[in-house]
Amino acid sequence: MSFIPPNQHRYMRACMVCSIVRTEATFVQSGCPNCDQFLELTGNKEAVQECTSSVFDGLVTVTDTSKSWVARHQRLEGYVPGVYAVQVEGILPEEVLISLENAGITYIPRDGSVNETLPTEG
Amino acid sequence: MASYDNRSGSESEDDDFNPEPMVDEDDIPTNGHQKRKPTLVDEDEEEQAEAPSDRRADNDDEDDEEGGEDGEGDEEEDDEEDDEDEIQRPHKRRKNKQSRRNQYIDLEAEVDEDEDEEEELGDEDMPEETHPEDLEVVNETDDRRHRELDMKRQVEQHKDAEQLAKEYDEKYRRREMQRAQRGVAGGVPTTLPTVNDPSIWAIKCRPGKEREVVMSITKRLDEYITTGRAAKVYSVFERGGSMSGYIYVEADAKQDMLAAVEGISNVFMGSGQVAIDVKERPDLLRKRRRTPLEEGKFVRVLRPTLYKGDLAKVIEVHTNGLDCTLQIVPRLDYGMGEDANAADGGKRKRPMFGKVVDRPPQKLFNESEAKKKHMKNLSMTGSGSAKAFVYKGDDYHNGFLLKDVKVNHVSAENVNPKMEEIQFFSAPSADGSETVDLLAVQAAQKASQSGSQFVAGDNVEIYDGEQKGVRGTTVSVLGDIVTLRVIEGDLKGRQIDAPVKTLRKLFREGDHVKVIGGSKYVDEVGMVLNIKGAEVKVLSDATQTEFTVFSRDLKLAADSATLGPESQFELFDMVQIDAATVGIVVKVDREVLRVLTQNGDERQVIHSQVSSVLGRNRNAVATDRDGSEVRVDDKIKEHGGETRQGRVMYIHRGVLFIQSQEVSQNAGVFVVRGTNVNTLSTKSGRDKAQGPDLGQMNPAMQAGPGGGIGSGGTMAPPRTFGRDKMIGKTVTIKKGPYKGLLGIVKDTMGDEARIELHSKNKQISVKRELLGVKDPITGNSVDFGNKFPNRNRGGGGGYPGSNAQAGGRTPGWGNKSGPSWATPSGGRTPGWGGGRTPGWGGADGGRTAYGGDGSRTAYGGDGSRTAYGGATAYGGNDGSRTAYGGFNSGGRTPGGPSWGNAPSKSSNNLSAPTPGASYNAPTPAPYSAPTPGGYGAYSAPTPGGGPVDAPTPGGGYDAPTPAGGPTPKPYGYGGTYGATPAAAPTPGAWAETPWGGGPETPAPSGYDEDPRYD
Incomplete structure (x- = not known):
């Protein structure tokens, strides 16, 4: 499941879009459970490198993304239960941003560069 | 009820049955897409997506079996739905929910429902619609729907499991997708917690083990779920770093939280768990904005540990924002510390975690050093003048190590580069002088700025932000906010607050300033020559050299240069440098002394090289060219050479350190051998002989090679000690107006004596040499010489009979x-x-x-x-x-x-x-x-x-x-x-x-x- 044994911790990466934390191998093997539709990480090592980040802070294990305030605050509502990161550093490549836009998604970076307590346009 | 079951069962087993739902399911996507617009209520969405399909499935079934009823059934359904839509939406919802439930429960629920309905209807005072028929219809449709449900269930049972799984998967995934997208889609501020949300507890754990703890709890929660138990904990999180030592659990009840964390290793339950106040919860998840790295910026390395704490310069920030290339001053020992006999291929030892390993000093990469032992690890990659090497897998350019590190392994805060560190990074400019990128240094230092550098009365300028260019005088400083009174421009006279970050001190050319920190010029005082941005060029008062510092490191100075109290040496100290060398300090710098040694050469020595300060030896004596004694403070003149004159400051083994007004170099000090000087005058009390220079009168001497042995000795005349023996003696005065009178010496001063006359009650001063000592009783002249002569060297006259001069003396x-x-x-x-x-x-x-x-x-x-x-x-x-x-x-x-x-x-x-x-x-x-x-x-x-x-x-x-x-x-x-x-x-x-x-x-x-x- 979402458990990652300690010896794998150093391979952990967080998805820059949904912040889910998995090992690199898991990302390559089964992609991001929330974002694979547009990120298409499965089987794509390069995409995993680009769209996930090994620099993240704060592990959050969520069992119920709708009832948990933490999940709501982290904008994880509707995502699969699992382990997420509070803050994910990294910059998505341009083309990924475009594909996100095409998929109708407003991407909000999770690296703390955007003040999320204020409403944004759109 | 049972009959329904049976019937539906038999029906569903019908061969003609054609599972249409497959097709229906396919339709869902379109529905889904239509409904893609984010809506706030989930359940409606679900219903709308599901309801039509259900209904259609039902309809199809009915077509096959009970064609005649179709129209009616539809109508009834419609009616029912209309009614519900108009009046009793809640009711409908319940029903739909029920439709998914077990029929047994369903019935019971139905009864309740009816009751509810009646109540509700009654409440709403609408008698027309509470008509029994309506109720019946409802019941009927209910029954039918149950039947339909049962049939559908059976159909589904028939589908093979795989298909089912696939369907579900697709169905739920899509739904999740939609949600995911909504979650990602911004525009909605993150929610603040309310009292209705689950509580959050902080639980102590072993610092540094937060992630492991969270993972352990995750594992436990995973197990709960796989075994079908509900995980009553909504979330578990940690923040490491600033909040290390705690994990946080979100749950409805404390027991649930305890159940989740109990028995997890590294969790400390003993000290109790703190429920976090609602208001404080958002802070737990606050994101810390990382100071952005920019190329050229100075940072501190956190990892690799070898370079921990070292200053590094950012060369490149990679586009993914995760890595950056640093320019680091290498710490290499080129294999010098290696054990040559160590077994090869052995397990590489990892340095103990957290242990500070002895590391080689910072030094630029040295190719030849590397070649000595590690030729095989070295390869040259650069071409031309670029000195680039790969050594042990690392890149070295121009002596620097270029290393890619993760951005979280560098710190851009509180960098505070020191001058000596920065010197490594100084770039040699065209003319060979080294220049430091002061801007980068400044940027690095900016982070550490606080209000403390400003004091009331400083002239400051706002150089950043909206109020850029405003100048004023600081009124007060509170933390990082400086209140200043604007002194020019539109806002003149107004008091405004500005953050320290946007301020810089303002000086004018010609200001007398003192360096108060931040550079090696601390405490230097000088005059502002030129101001360029935040850089100020100052002409030092002490050394008359120019240097550049940041305006923030300056303050207006009223006082003049002071050498830091840290220097234990003073100008003109006599210092011992080594066993054979002494010297006189002619310049004191912060780090070095300039010393003029007894050999006459000037040396720079580090403070620590000085073994001791020699005191002034007042008794030291040297001989001058004439053989005269030379002592400290005597005035001498160099014989030959430049015939410099000066005062003897120190005497060291026949070498004189002379301070001269005429000499400008070495702080006016020069060194000369005692035998090369002539004494001009000696210090008072040791008068130089005043007699004619017999040396010059001596033809033989004149003729001799030595020529000028003239000026005789400088030996002081014998000194007297204690009470003058003349005092109390009876004397006669031999000359002058009082000639012949008898008196008693009351006091002596120099060559005079106070005589109390016997004849007249009067004291007079008489030259000693005019006195003759008498025996008070006999009246005979007494030879005073025995005790006296030495004494009165001045006056010699003590001798009664003596021809004063010679004899007496x-x-x-x-x-x-x-x-x-x-x-x-x-x-x-x-x-x-x-x-x-x-x-x-x-x-x-x-x-x-x-x-x-x-x-x-x-x-x-x-x-x-x-x-x-x-x-x-x-x-x-x-x-x-x-x-x-x-x-x-x-x-x-x-x-x-x-x-x-x-x-x-x-x-x-x-x-x-x-x-x-x-x-x-x-x-x-x-x-x-x-x-x-x-x-x-x-x-x-x-x-x-x-x-x-x-x-x-x-x-x-x-x-x-x-x-x-x-x-x-x-x-x-x-x-x-x-x-x-x-x-x-x-x-x-x-x-x-x-x-x-x-x-x-x-x-x-x-x-x-x-x-x-x-």
């Missing part, structure tokens, strides 16, 4: 007035002691240890007194004082005889004094060499007396001497005496040499001679 210093006898120096120097001693060696015998005597205090009571003793000894002489010439020198000095012989020896005498002999001999050893000659000379000086002698019955005196001193004999020179007066003085000068050298080793020399002497 000890021979030594009779010279003062009597050029004829002896050179001044001769008189004073041991020389004369010698002169006399031999003489009286006869009389006084052993006493003559004149080396010792001389060296110490020729004039001291001892020497002179002995001399006196001598005098007494020849009381006869004394008595026959008339011939006081004789008395003085002749009589006393056995020398008298000795010089007599001179002719032959005179040359000897002369030669002795010649520079060759004496001057070269600052060191003890040399002294001894010349001395023999010198001695001859010594005896000679007294000859000064000689001339006097001549008139006197010198012969008479002569006679005794030989007996007294065997030595004189050899030297004895007959009557040439008169002829050699010139010779005589020389010896005098001569005599001094040993003296001058005396302190260092005179005694030996003296003693050496002694045997000969006696």
